[in-house]
Amino acid sequence: MTDAPIASGPYDVALLTPDEMASADRLTIAGGISGRTLMGAAGRAVAEVAQAMLGGPGGGGNGVRVACLAGPGNNGGDAFVAAETLRCEGVDVVVFSVCDIDRLAGDAAWAAAAYRGSVEPLGAFTGDGCALVIDGLFGAGLSRPLDAEIANLIETVERAGVPVLAIDLPSGLCGRSGAVLGKAFTADRTVTFFRPKPGHFLEPGRSHCGVLDVRQIGIAPDVLETIAPRQFVNRPALWRADLSLPVDAGHKYDRGHAVVFSGSASRTGAARLAAGAALRAGAGLVTLFSPAGAILVNAAQVTAVMVERCDGERDLARHLDDSRLKAFVLGPGFGVGGTARAYATQILKAGRFLILDADGISSFADRPEELFDEALGQAGEGGPNLVLTPHAGEFKRLFPDLAAKGSLSKLDRTREAAVRSGAVVVLKGRDTVIAAPDGRAAINANGTPWLASAGTGDVLTGMICAQLSQGTPTFEAACAGVWMHGRSAELFGPGLIAEDLAGQLPAMFAELLA
Numbered sequence: 184m185t186d187a188p189i190a191s192g193p194y195d196v197a198l199l200t201p202d203e204m205a206s207a208d209r210l211t212i213a214g215g216i217s218g219r220t221l222m223g224a225a226g227r228a229v230a231e232v233a234q235a236m237l238g239g240p241g242g243g244g245n246g247v248r249v250a251c252l253a254g255p256g257n258n259g260g261d262a263f264v265a266a267e268t269l270r271c272e273g274v275d276v277v278v279f280s281v282c283d284i285d286r287l288a289g290d291a292a293w294a295a296a297a298y299r300g301s302v303e304p305l306g307a308f309t310g311d312g313c314a315l316v317i318d319g320l321f322g323a324g325l326s327r328p329l330d331a332e333i334a335n336l337i338e339t340v341e342r343a344g345v346p347v348l349a350i351d352l353p354s355g356l357c358g359r360s361g362a363v364l365g366k367a368f369t370a371d372r373t374v375t376f377f378r379p380k381p382g383h384f385l386e387p388g389r390s391h392c393g394v395l396d397v398r399q400i401g402i403a404p405d406v407l408e409t410i411a412p413r414q415f416v417n418r419p420a421l422w423r424a425d426l427s428l429p430v431d432a433g434h435k436y437d438r439g440h441a442v443v444f445s446g447s448a449s450r451t452g453a454a455r456l457a458a459g460a461a462l463r464a465g466a467g468l469v470t471l472f473s474p475a476g477a478i479l480v481n482a483a484q485v486t487a488v489m490v491e492r493c494d495g496e497r498d499l500a501r502h503l504d505d506s507r508l509k510a511f512v513l514g515p516g517f518g519v520g521g522t523a524r525a526y527a528t529q530i531l532k533a534g535r536f537l538i539l540d541a542d543g544i545s546s547f548a549d550r551p552e553e554l555f556d557e558a559l560g561q562a563g564e565g566g567p568n569l570v571l572t573p574h575a576g577e578f579k580r581l582f583p584d585l586a587a588k589g590s591l592s593k594l595d596r597t598r599e600a601a602v603r604s605g606a607v608v609v610l611k612g613r614d615t616v617i618a619a620p621d622g623r624a625a626i627n628a629n630g631t632p633w634l635a636s637a638g639t640g641d642v643l644t645g646m647i648c649a650q651l652s653q654g655t656p657t658f659e660a661a662c663a664g665v666w667m668h669g670r671s672a673e674l675f676g677p678g679l680i681a682e683d684l685a686g687q688l689p690a691m692f693a694e695l696l697a
């Protein structure tokens with residue numbers, strides 16, 4: 184997926200639901216720019232990308248057959264504009280239309296009338312001699328699963344092995360949720376307009392889009408002030424202004440003291456992964472709170488990270504008297520049970536930040552309300568005090584009903600979980616969603632499949648903790664941690680294991696601060 188420029192503010196990285204995109208079109212048209220102008224720009228942008236896929240104008244593009252598949256709505260209209268543009272540039276184009284072109288209406292009818300090339304019924308498409316398929320069947324208007332004729336057509340394209348360029352969305356993909364409605368094209372490239380949609384980033388949608396091109400077609404960004412979208416792609420533009428960084432005359436305590444709870448003697452590695460990442464990600468001091476039996480194991484393996492004994496609620500209460508301890512990671516390798524519940528409650532009651540992961544989450548499986556009630560009562564100025572970092576299995580333990588509700592997208596589900604729990608919820612995976620109880624949500628887009636490996640989630644908690652301990656607002660801290668984690672994996676490349684991630688943070692910071 185091509186990365187949009189690291190731009191100035193959250194609206195530069197906004198994602199628009201299909202309904203919000205329709206509002207953007209409507210507001211633009213009401214402002215005096217016609218729908219035909221928008222469709223013309225959209226279709227020409229598609230033609231430009233098609234030429235690039237064919238090898239560029241005047242290059243391999245001439246004399247190659249391009250099949251433009253046109254649907255019954257404006258997505259089809261874009262396809263007709265693209266077809267006419269390519270035809271005028273000397274490309275051999277045929278439009279295959281779902282319906283008789285005199286049944287088209289509005290801007291799509293105008294685009295079809297302006298097209299001077301040949302039109303055939305959809306059923307005539309075989310894929311023979313075709314170098315590129317432009318998919319203009321359905322975009323934002325998809326309202327039900329594709330019928331058998333179109334599902335078969337997609338299979339024909341797949342069998343023929345022809346590259347696919349999707350207009351707006353690969354047909355069959357829901358722009359709101361990223362779900363496949365019946366069957367969907369798997370595109371090599373997708374051209375969308377103005378701002379991307381959640382379905383371009385949520386799986387399985389993302390895997391169906393190929394490289395995503397976002398083209399500007401004349402919609403003014405100020406319509407976003409009216410629409411006020413609440414979902415974003417997780418890029419630095421979303422949180423860069425809130426990020427905590429060392430200041431020239433700073434002291435280590437200004438940079439926050441982070442704490443990670445260690446598990447018992449045979450289960451200490453996860454906590455050390457988190458602690459090492461927290462220190463490298465910018466916390467001024469990091470301490471491992473260790474049960475007495477694990478102190479020697481921990482002390483033998485850390486240097487800059489400190490180790491303190493913490494064996495029960497009395498010890499923790501004593502530690503919490505030190506107001507310099509800002510943010511706590513609880514869960515990696517910790518063990519499931521009452522101790523985790525008691526510590527979590529104590530930390531939240533003390534008004535500190537808590538990142539609850541792994542065993543910490545599972546400890547509340549039978550009584551999530553205990554945790555949620557505590558978190559809902561404690562939100563501070565910078566947002567909630569609690570960050571939950573579940574993978575799908577852990578999410579199901581805390582929010583079984585939300586996990587089971589098939590009509591919810593991953594974005595919806597994470598948002599509902601955040602509202603219910605009073606926490607910033609980080610629902611992990613290739614398409615990690617970060618949601619705050621105030622309705623803001625971000626979908627992460629970086630990282631590599633090498634992250635699907637033991638211990639990488641522990642490292643993530645440390646990266647989030649580093650920002651929280653330094654005073655970054657909770658949602659922004661979680662988003663920044665997730666992005667840094669993904670970027671570190673990209674910088675390392677293949678062969679990554681959890682231990683390698685923190686070592687990439689200096690290169691990540693150099694790039695981010697450049």
Ligand SMILES: NC(=O)C1=CN([C@@H]2O[C@H](COP(=O)(O)OP(=O)(O)OC[C@H]3O[C@@H](n4cnc5c(N)ncnc54)[C@H](O)[C@@H]3O)[C@@H](O)[C@H]2O)[C@@H](O)CC1
Pocket residue numbers: 205208218221222225254255256257258259260261320321322323324325326327328329330350351352376400
């Ligand atoms: N002025 C605008 O609104 C602009 C719209 N644009 C394009 O317009 C598209 C949206 O256009 P529309 O709202 O017309 O929607 P679509 O063109 O995506 O499809 C709508 C039509 O498909 C039918 N339909 C939906 N699901 C179906 C299914 N499973 N099987 C059969 N028929 C189905 C609907 O009944 C409707 O007739 C965008 O995706 C984008 O490509 C661009 O031209 C930019 C400007």
Ligand SMILES: Nc1ncnc2c1ncn2[C@@H]1O[C@H](COP(=O)(O)OP(=O)(O)O)[C@@H](O)[C@H]1O
Pocket residue numbers: 541574611612613615629630631632633634635636637638639640641642643668
């Ligand atoms: N296919 C993938 N592509 C990108 N990131 C992934 C993928 N699979 C998992 N991840 C990321 O890797 C991390 C795994 O965390 P988690 O499941 O908690 O593992 P562990 O408990 O072993 O640390 C998460 O940050 C998750 O988002």
Ligand SMILES: [K+]
Pocket residue numbers: 258318319320321322349350351352353354
């Ligand atoms: K399409």
